[in-house]
Amino acid sequence: MVAETIDGKAFAARLRERVGEAAARFEEKAGRKAGLAVVLVGEDPASQVYVRSKGKATLAASMNSFEHRLEADTSQDDLLALVERLNADDAVDGILVQLPLPAHIDAQAVIAAIDPDKDVDGFHVTNAGRLAVGQAGFVPCTPMGCMMLLTDRLGDLSGLDAVVIGRSNIVGKPMAQLLLDANATVTIAHSRTRDLAAVVRRADIVVAAVGRAEMVKAEWLKPGATVIDVGINRLPPADGEEKGRLVGDVDYGPASQVASAITPVPGGVGPMTIAVLLRNTLVAAHRNAGLTAPEGI
Numbered sequence: 001m002v003a004e005t006i007d008g009k010a011f012a013a014r015l016r017e018r019v020g021e022a023a024a025r026f027e028e029k030a031g032r033k034a035g036l037a038v039v040l041v042g043e044d045p046a047s048q049v050y051v052r053s054k055g056k057a058t059l060a061a062s063m064n065s066f067e068h069r070l071e072a073d074t075s076q077d078d079l080l081a082l083v084e085r086l087n088a089d090d091a092v093d094g095i096l097v098q099l100p101l102p103a104h105i106d107a108q109a110v111i112a113a114i115d116p117d118k119d120v121d122g123f124h125v126t127n128a129g130r131l132a133v134g135q136a137g138f139v140p141c142t143p144m145g146c147m148m149l150l151t152d153r154l155g156d157l158s159g160l161d162a163v164v165i166g167r168s169n170i171v172g173k174p175m176a177q178l179l180l181d182a183n184a185t186v187t188i189a190h191s192r193t194r195d196l197a198a199v200v201r202r203a204d205i206v207v208a209a210v211g212r213a214e215m216v217k218a219e220w221l222k223p224g225a226t227v228i229d230v231g232i233n234r235l236p237p238a239d240g241e242e243k244g245r246l247v248g249d250v251d252y253g254p255a256s257q258v259a260s261a262i263t264p265v266p267g268g269v270g271p272m273t274i275a276v277l278l279r280n281t282l283v284a285a286h287r288n289a290g291l292t293a294p295e296g297i
């Protein structure tokens with residue numbers, strides 16, 4: 001079997017297009033643009049790349065982008081004060097504080113300071129709680145993007161066996177909850193799981209979110225499984241390369257001979273994360289303006 005590639009990049013481009021059209025209609029109705037504030041502390045090169053691409057995508061979708069770049073030695077109090085200003089700013093519908101933060105800052109305290117109704121990352125405990133009990137709120141962008149790719153590909157997920165590898169608050173746990181809400185039978189595997197290969201072998205759906213390059217092997221997969229690879233890992237440079245290749249958590253080449261469909265890295269889940277962030281921001285804008293968010297974005 002040769003797996004079909006799930007083109008997250010193309011799917012995300014279509015989603016951004018729809019969000020952009022809806023954002024233009026929002027501007028007509030509300031008399032202002034939707035706005036996303038992104039806060040970056042320090043100079044981590046990878047974070048700078050992400051922040052730049054988020055800013056570009058936000059402007060391209062007819063929304064305002066407010067970028068706040070702070071020195072690496074910014075105090076927690078100064079960062080909290082900025083978050084408070086953004087909470088109070090009516091032009092700001094969504095707030096994203098880029099993670100990871102420098103070690104001297106308590107990331108949980110910063111996330112807790114964000115108004116839950118501007119928390120377009122869905123990281124605030126209020127939104128985690130809303131997801132856990134089935135109330136409307138913001139769902140973390142990466143798992144939401146994975147769900148869109150899965151339902152687009154498979155339709156109804158009822159009764160399917162899903163294995164999520166990884167239990168982070170940002171991806172693994174919310175991913176498992178979304179799959180459960182879609183009536184899949186969900187297993188969360190992690191570093192202490194005994195016989196991971198046997199657990200993965202049962203799965204119709206495998207979501208890999210461990211952050212270890214090419215860890216999930218083709219031999220572990222059930223033939224015909226649908227594989228969503230959340231990992232983005234940079235390999236050490238090979239001979240003659242300046243930078244190492246980007247690879248996922250799944251050993252893509254061999255796995256694509258066993259799976260029926262698989263997301264590539266890059267071009268899979270990553271672009272979906274940004275597209276869902278824009279969607280969440282537009283939903284926040286409608287709520288903040290007292291308007292109902294359109295269906296189907």
Ligand SMILES: Nc1nc(=O)c2c([nH]1)NC[C@@H]1CN(c3ccc(C(=O)N[C@@H](CCC(=O)O)C(=O)O)cc3)C=[N+]21
Nearest residue numbers: 050096097098099100121266267268269270271273274
């Ligand atoms: N508060 C917060 N929210 C986040 O959502 C958040 C964050 N902090 N910190 C960093 C991670 C990482 N992240 C990515 C988003 C898009 C791609 C993406 O579009 N990747 C492309 C290109 C990869 C490349 O070439 O570097 C791809 O996979 O095809 C990747 C990674 C969001 N994050």
